[in-house]
Amino acid sequence: MKIPNQAQLLRIFIGENDRSNGRPLYEAIVLKAREMHLAGATVFRGAMGFGHSSRLHTSKILRLSEDLPLVIEIVDSEEKIAAFLPMLERIMASGLVTLEKVQVLQYGTDSE
Template sequence: MKELNAKLLRIYIKEEDKYGKEPLINLIIKTLKTNEISGATVFKGYCGFGTRGFSRADILRLSMNLPVVIECIDYEEKLEKVMPKIVELVSENGIISLQEIHIFKNLK
């Protein structure tokens, strides 16, 4: 099995974060797709905390603004190309990490 080097992009935001009037999650996913990133997954957290406070699911509240993590894996060149736009979109709303990983299947 051939091992390939790639990068894992992880973006931590809250589900109700916006860029202008547009939901930030939608804009990030659209940006990744437009830049032909191989794929992305959005994970919604049950609870979390950070510099912007504590969030957790509560059945008594209609709006919970829970933590969200968006992940994608692709080659470094492709992710480096899209990073300036992702940084602009996320701004002060979250954290972006980029880690070197090893994959065992070709990316398209």
Template sequence: MKFIDCKILRIYLKESDKFEGQNMTQTIIKLLKSRGISGATVFKAQCGYGRRGVSRFDILRLSMNLPVIIECIDYETNFKKVLPELTKVVGENGLITMENIQVVK
């Protein structure tokens, strides 16, 4: 069995976050794709909390500003090329993490 050392990049946002008037999640997905990152998946959470407060589905207010996680796996060299732009897009609105992983092929 072969193991490949890679990185997993995660970006934590709220679904209503915007960048220059555009949906931030979609902006990030387009950016990652245009910079050749191998792939990305967007997960929408049921609820969560952080520095900007609690996010949850609220049927009484019809609020749906739920947490969103964008996750992608690639080589560190590829992420380093896009991190300055990602940091600009995310700004103070979210959190970007990167961890070591091993991909099994």
């Protein structure tokens, strides 16, 4: 698979407890991205954060939260990201989605 040098970064901010049809939302998003043959997706777990409710989510021992912030990043061509967005809109009840242009310097290895 090849990604154009000028691509897009889709960044999705959700909570660890967010669900889609009974499964973790982050899992549903990553599996759908894979099914749609996007170049890749990565889920990052945040140690601390807050969103539109201003409720603090933290991994500190004294304020243990089971709903830590998650960020999912997906990089691919503008066309493939655009095709993915309607599906994302259908399964997300809340969260923040951003999109930005990125320059891809390397993807994979020569042997792939």
